[in-house]
Amino acid sequence: MLTIKNLESGYAQLRVLKNISLHVRPGEIVTIIGANGAGKTTLVHVVAGLLRPWHGELLFQGEDITHTSPEAMATLGCVLVPEGRQVFASMNVEDNLLLGGTTLRRARGTAAVREEMENQYVRFPVLAERRKQLAGTLSGGEQQMLAMARALMARPRLVMMDEPSTGLAPLIVQEIFTIIAQLRAEGNTVLLIEQNAKAALEVADRGYVLETGKIILQGKASELLANNDVQRAYLGREQIG
């Protein structure tokens, strides 16, 4: 589905990503965990087309996406649920969802968008109750669900989620991860970026550990969960903090 080879990128003079290689297969949940500032967001921004790669190769479904714009990536079926949700705050829930369906509308027409919106209301009943409410007035958890629903409106092949659980109450976090697991059960492919390593590894099939722009560990999620280094660096700290 997604293949990244020897990727290097960053901002102006600052090289953030160093020689990153990873892949995501269809139907998998792959997680990338790492501390704050490791370069996780930078990585998904490069894939989403928001940031140019300096070097390396990016393939999505066998197609070269090294120089593809964010609009084109969405059209190809690779969508990002951005960090900090980024909902259209001054627009209502329904408008947000319809906007998420922009690429679907171009491909299949308005009826398909309406149908998909009803699917999302079934998946996120709380959004159905708030159809006409402005997105900016929703709670953090509801905004996260809206951001996810908006991305899913595109009927994507790959969903990338950047720290969907950050800043949310434990109960909501649990709900979010339940939904992610449910997405895989429906056959979706997910690239999950998380600081909450334990929850992410529990839901994922495979994982990569990113540290200061390099992948230092990779493997099956269950193996990473059991790995001593991971436990010390990412799981232990969570139990204390």
Add this chain to the structure above:
Amino acid sequence: MSPELFFQYLVAGITYGAVYAVVAIGFNIIYNSTGIINFAQGEFVMLGGMIAITFAQWLPLFWAISAAVAITMLIGALMELCCIRWLRNPGILQMLIITIGVSILLREAALHIWGEGIRSLPYFYGDAITAWTFGPVRLSPQVIWVLLACGCIVLALQAFFNRSALGREMRACAVNRTAASLCGIKTHNMVTLSFVLSAGMGAMAGCMISPITYTQYDSGASLALKGFTAAIIGGLGNSMAAVAAGLLLGILEAFSITVVPLAFQDAVAVTLLLLILFIKPHGLFGSSEAARLKAF
């Protein structure tokens, strides 16, 4: 003041105010999609008037105006395509200076094409002295035309932004451009579209006002100033408030004649603009909170 005079001033104020409102909406549309004030907005107004006057020699008035609006929209699109789009990471200042440059260019071009002469479009119905009488009020048919046209423009624009998919996408770009591009919206095209719409608004205002004032190669500046004042009073970016602010400005201007000499009428807008900027920079109807929520 006699009731007749009062209504006369009021009607004149509302008429001019409606045109200011349309110019203000033009400012707001580009402001919402790019974050800049388009200094060439006044030139769109002038071009609309000038082109319509030229075409009116050969075409019926309706078609002359339609052609003028269409051509001005094209110029707006070209302005964005040639001057703004290719900028990589356009800074606000950079874009501002470009619009000032385009404004000078358009004015000089108009001077070359049409010369310094003062022209005006014929009245849409009747002429300068035709009047309909309603009780104490005597109305020029042109006033009705202007109000009708402005009303239709505002309603059509509201419908476009709130009901159509394209309008929704434009709003999304104004609210959060990154998120809009992640939704697959072609944000560059939305910016072009905002220049097209804005140029169209300006051109229509130019055509409507031309019969009651005049059009000259540099007449855009004064209307742009009034429109800009209305946009600021309403709170930049908020078009419905701009309509109210435009009407308010027009009415204040009209009644100012009773207090200050006619020659100072233009000073009303500038005074009001400065006052607002000093006292309530987010606009009469806005707050700093609302200023961040852009609404067309």
